[in-house]
Each structure stands twice: as C-alpha cells, then as structure tokens.
Amino acid sequence: MYVQQLIDELGKHKVSQNETELMKHSRDESIHAAVKPEIVCFPETKDDVATILEVASVHLIPVTPFGAGSGLEGQAIPIHGGIVINFERMNKILDFSPEDMRITVQSGVTRMQLNRLAAKHDLMFSVDPGADAMIGGMVATNASGTTAVRYGAMRDQLLDLEVVLADGTIFHTGTKAKKSSSGYHLTGLFAGSEGTLGIITEVTLKLHSIPEYSMLARCTFDSLDMCAAAAQKMLQSGIQVLRMELIDAASIQLINHHSGEDFPVGHSLFLEFSGTKNAVEKEMRDASELMDGLGAENWISANDPLQKEVVWKARKELNYAISHLKGMEEIGGDICVPISRMPEMVSTARQYMDGSGLNGAIWGHVGDGNLHTSIMYNPKVKGEFELAEQTNDAIVMHAIQAGGTCTGEHGVGIGKMKFQQAEHGQALEVMKRMKQMYDPKGILNPGKIFVP
Template identity: 45%
Template sequence: MSPSLNSPLPKHPPLAEDLVATLKDHFGSRFSQGESIRMQHGRDESVHEAAPPDAVFFARSTQEVADVVRLCHRQQVPIIPYGVGSSVEGHVLAIHGGITIDLAGMNRILATHNEDLDATVEAGVTRLQLNASLKGSGLFFPIDPGADASLGGMAATRASGTNAVRYGTMRDNVLGMTVVLADGKIIKTGGRARKSSAGYDLTRLLIGSEGTLGIITELTVKLHPIPEAMSAAVCAFPDVEAAVDTVIQTIQLGVPMARIELLDALTISAVNRHSHTTLRELPTLFFEFHGSPAAVSEQAQIVQGIAGGFGGQEFAWATHNEDRSRLWQARHDAYFACLQLKPGCRALPTDVCVPISRLAECIQATNEDISLVSIPIALFGHVGDGNFHLVVLVDPTSAADMHAAEWINERLVERALAMSGTCTGEHGIGIGKTRFMVREHGAEAIAVMRAIKTALDPTNLLNPGKVLPPGTAS
C-alpha cells in the first residue's frame, strides 16, 4: 500500500556538511535551507501531508542541474525536480528528504521554428509564457492543464487538458528532450523530425515518468496553427446523463470537436460565485469548435441537433475572443471555485479515464456513490476523451471526512479499471495512486517498470517513493 493521506513520513539523515558547504560556495543564495523556502517546495495542491526537502537549489542551466545531481549521486542524496508545484498527487513531496531542484528559473525560449511548427524551450517555461511569445505568428501551443504549469512538469506528468480531444496530450506534442540522468549524465532524446524509427523511444519512456527516471531540462514541442475560426458555447441539460449521452453521440459521429467539457450543477454554482458568471445551475457542457467559418458553422449545427435530442437547452454562444477567453478562464478556475464550497477545507482531487462508450455508466454509478456521503464532491472533466475529475472537499483533521474521501476514490478507480479504463487520465500517480498500479498493469508489467527504474537509477535517488508501489525500486 502507498502511504495513506495522514500516515507518518519516513525518517532520513541530514545532509552532509561538506555537500552543503560545496553547494553554498558554488551557488550562494540559489542554494537555500531556509524553512519557508523548504516548506513552499514541500507541498503541492494535494491533501497529502507536507514533506519539505532538506534544501532547495534554484537551477539556471542544464549543466548546473547535472553538476548538482552528480554531487547528490556521490553522497546518495535524493533529488526531487520541481516546476511550479501545481501537481495534485504528491509528486513534489520530499518524503525521503533530499534536495529539491527548482527549475522555474530555467525559463528561456531557446528557438522557435515557425516553418516547421516547433519550439525548443527550457523546462521552466510555462504554457502561457510560450503562447505569449507566439503572439502574431499564427501559431499556438494547445496543451492546457488549467494551471499555468511548466512545460517540463507537464511532460513529466504526461499532462493534457481541455484541448486533448483534438490536439492530444503531452505524449503527442513533445518531439525531443534534454534530460539529466541519476548520475549526472546529460542525454538528448528524439529530435525535430516528425517521425523516426531509430531505436528505443526514450522520449516517450521519460514522458510521464514523474521525475523518477531523469530530470527534464529542455523540450522541443509541436506548435499548431491558430484556426481560422473559433467559436465556443455552453448548453445546460436536465441531468448529467443527458449531457454525457450528447458527448458520446457527438464523438461517435466523428464531429471534430476542439473541446467538450462537463461541469455538474454543484461545480456550476461554485463557478458562478467565483467567476461572477450567470450560468444556469444545471449540468452543463462547454463546447469549442475550430476550423474554417463554414466548418465551424456545420459542426455547431450538428452538435446543437444532438444536444436538443437529449433535452439540451438553448446554446449560449461566445464568438469574440474576449468572451471565449472569459468562458474558458471560468472553466479553468473551476477547481479553485470548488474550494470555496467548504471554507477552510482541503481538496482531494482525483481523476479517471474510461472508453467513451462506458462514460455515461461510469459517471452515473459515481454519482450514486456521491449521494451516499455527506462531504461536498464536485464532478467535472474533459469528457470528450472519457476523462473526468472529482474534487472531494475534506477537513484533513476529520477521520470521517478522510474515510469518505478514500472510499470514494477507491470506488471510482475500481470502477474505471473494471471498464478497461485507467486510475488517472492526466493527474499522474505521485504517491496518491501507487496502490492502484498493480491492479491496473499487473505484477509482470510492474516488474518491467522496476527493471527500467533500476537500470536508470539503481540507488533510487530520483524522486523516490513516487509512481511505483513499494518494492525493489519504489
């Protein structure tokens, strides 16, 4: 079993004095053992107990990362990569102590190749920063997990977001990377070519490895043309099942949607209060259509017809850029809006993904479980690709709240796995979902993952305790 949400953390020895002295001499104030900085880097958006590192190093280059990793390797000190701390499964918690390497200062856009539709950036560049730099080019980077996450962190967790139904996930949008291995060696994976059959695909191996196999310091990512026409709309439904049936039929008919998002009535009420919107407080779909003006019009007519057949109310359109941005900002702020439903609470965010044909069944059964507990639980997600989230609001000091939250999470994951789905569509494993890994992949596949981890990080220094369940190289 992985650590429960309130379990005590393991003990670890303090950093060696000579290592601390060396790092202070080389990097001055960019190496810190200050309590406030350590605490800032020892928590994320999850409900897990904070676990600060022994020190934090603020990196400025790949070579600096390699130098620090090499020193830590010699003295067997754990290393935790850190982007902006927006993860939700305990990915950045220093549960075995060690040194956190903060990559936020590595935020240079190294090259943009408009003709080839790609850009090379340092790991600390955020998605909004990259898109701001592309203004006027006619191109954009589409992966949008909600938070203004760093691209290195997004690759490490195989992030996606509202645009995944059309543009894919980070797995589909990273061409190559520069990575520092556990012993300080620097490797480059992939390249700028759009396809290759040359050897093992190390890029895909490292994407989603959550800092357990290497530290991503640079990435080359795909860019996409900004569509000629874009239009967004919201449509309320009498119940969640009608909204989900609309999604399923839309996808099965092959309508090339850019985004389809579901927010249940509780989430909509929270969004209205937080973002000062006036949406009907009913289960609601957010749509976005991309393409030529004629294609967008045709897509919209088809989807309106489908929605009407399932009791969908009149579409409310947002065609101007400002209105669309406001609408999607409200959607991206849904998580923070839901936190206000229970002041002083913490959130246990969880997500699953199932085949689209099982989505309605999975959500209906999940709502039945939600009706059996007394804590607030909001449901929303990227239903265009079968992925949805729960935001479970708890008082971490309440045993009853924590028991209900773990029960809901367990039921949700077991149901998704029984439907040939996954325990997480985009949040990742961290420490929060390690206990589901054998159930999803099987013991033999986990043994292969352990063998890979052991080959690349034999002494288990890179983000130890994450992804793999307890075992030889967990």
C-alpha cells in the same frame, strides 16, 4: 558535507537553505503532507543539473524536481528530504523555428511564456492544463487539459527531450524531425515518469496554427447519463470539437457562486469549435441539431472573444471554487475510461458520492474520457476524511475495472500509488526493473509512482 560541495561547485547564489525557501518547496497544491527539503538548488544550465546529480549520487542524497508547484498528486513533495531542484531560472527559449512549427525550450519556461512568443507568429502550444505550469513539469506528468480531444496530451506534442540521468549523464531522446522509426521510443518513456528516471532539462515541442475562427456553445441536460451520452454521440458524429467539457449541476452552482456568473444550473456541456469560419458555423449548426435531438436545453452559442474568455476562465477556476469552500476540504482526482464507458462512469461516480452522504462535484474533459471528481469533507468531523477517501477509492477502482486508468492527466505521485498493481499487473514489475536500470541508487524522486 554535500551542501558545501554544492555551494563550491555551483556557486552560493544557486543554493539556498533559507527557511522560507525550504517551506515553499515542501509541498505542491495537493492534499499530501508537506516535507521540508534540506536544500534548494536553482540551476541555470544542464551542466548545473548534472553537477547536482553527480554530487547527490556520490552521497546518496534524494533529489526532487520542482516546477511551478501546481501538481495535484504530490510529485514535487520531497518526502525523503534531501535536494529540491527548482527550474525557475532555466527559462530560456533555445531554438524557435516557426517555419517548422517547432520550438525548443528549457524546462522552466511556462506555458503562457511559450504561447506569448508563438502567438506573434500565429502559432500556439496546444496543451492547456489550466495552471501556468512549467513545460518540464507538464512533460513529467504527461499533462493535458481541455484541448486534448483535438490535439492530444503532452506526450503527443514532443519531438525531443534532453535528460540528465542520476549519475550526471546527459543525452537526447529524439530529434527535430516530425517522426522517426529509429530505436526505442525514449521520449515517450520519460514523458509521465515524474522525475523518477531522469531530470528533463530541455524540451522540443510541436506547435500548431492558431485557428482562424472559433465559437463557443453550452447546453444542459436533465440527467448526467444524458449529458455523457450526448458527448459520446458528438464524437461519433464526426463533428470536430476543440473543447468539450462535462460539468455537473453541483459544479455549475459552485462556478456561479465563485465567479459571479449566471449559468443555467443543470448537467452541462461546454463546447468549442474552431477552424475556418464557414466550417465552424456549419459544425455549430450540426451540433445544435444533434444536441436538440438528444434532449438538450438552454442551448447558447457565441463567437465574442471576451465572452468565450469569461466562460473558460470560470470553468478553469472550478478547482479554486471548490478549494475555497469555507470549513471544507476535498479529496479529488482524475480518472480516464474508454469513451463508450463514460455515461456509466459518470453515473456510477455520482452514485458513490450520493451514497456516502458527502457533497461532491463531477466535471471533466469528456471528449477524451477524462473525468474529475471532488468529494468535500469537514476535517473536524470524525470519520469524514476516511469516508471521502473510501468513496474516491471506489470510483478509481471502478474506472480501472472498466478498462480505464487511475489518472488521465494529474499523474501518480503519492496519491495514486496504491492503484498501480490493480491497473498494471505484471507490467508494474517491468517498470520497477526500468527504474533500477536508470536510477540504481534510488535517488531520483524516491517514493513516487511505486515503492521499489
């Protein structure tokens, strides 16, 4: 009955029960099992979204938002069926103010689409999670990426969100001003809520000036401990880093095999510096001297744009290199710990992997304490999946005990639900009360983040 109501109120062209569409919207890029929705809706305006939620609220139908489908923790999987909202048609730039370094977009605008426009005015959107994700999905998971060490995560870029609540109520969480001391910080609340409190339809973002000049450097270390400690020293030195990625030797081998590069196989730091030419060149010299004193080898620097693009493209494709290993699957995740605990965390993660007897790779945005792990297993070998899962769980719990979090940027979704009590304690009960207040009927992306 509700399907026909949606067709009547939205129009047939905004609703699909096509089997291909249902399958397409049954999963994301995570390892979690696919679940087909009953219907997929393609809204074009906030009022369309409000209509969908009003119908769903009346009929108690679960609603799952779907962006580019690039999530890694199952947030977009409609595990209870019902309605999936695809935002690909909500892809308009609504307001662009270069002089204010500000832009407002619908949730379906992608990161690259936004940057193509911003670049024409020598501006950029700073968050780069690797995939060409939709802005709404990036807000919903509080995404970040390689440049977070300089600019921060998604939450740090937000001025205002337009949100539709479960009953169809539409409201804004902020203003177009750069800061405010007025009222509760609702913008920060909805960033990272993964569609469980409301559906984000518009986003107002800060933009940044494109740096005048940049240089890339990479070097290797004999041990993971040395590599992580060197990254920590770099941050403490005051040298301004745009990107700082730790990539272990196993990951470097995968990159070389997948991309055809010939990087020295060792525990590596990939670095990028940006700013004025004189400042960047000085930072590069200072960084080279610092790394040399900490035992770095194979130091190479470059300012050629093509070479930089090749290097970062190879780094970003590491996930795909791992996922395409023949006959193997992976359990992976991301954790984040205080910078001072990073050397210990990297070493401990490697010990857990080696102790399991399974192959694994470690890399991450070490500049802000964000570490990624991939543990490979053969699904045809009995017990390997369970062993990989146990190993991953041990790494995550160690991060939490070190004062960190079970996820720095991928979000909770399905995969990290089991760690919420250990990480948040009594605060988890407060979150559940907030969920009950914003979504009393429990229709918004149910079964994600925590069980009510």
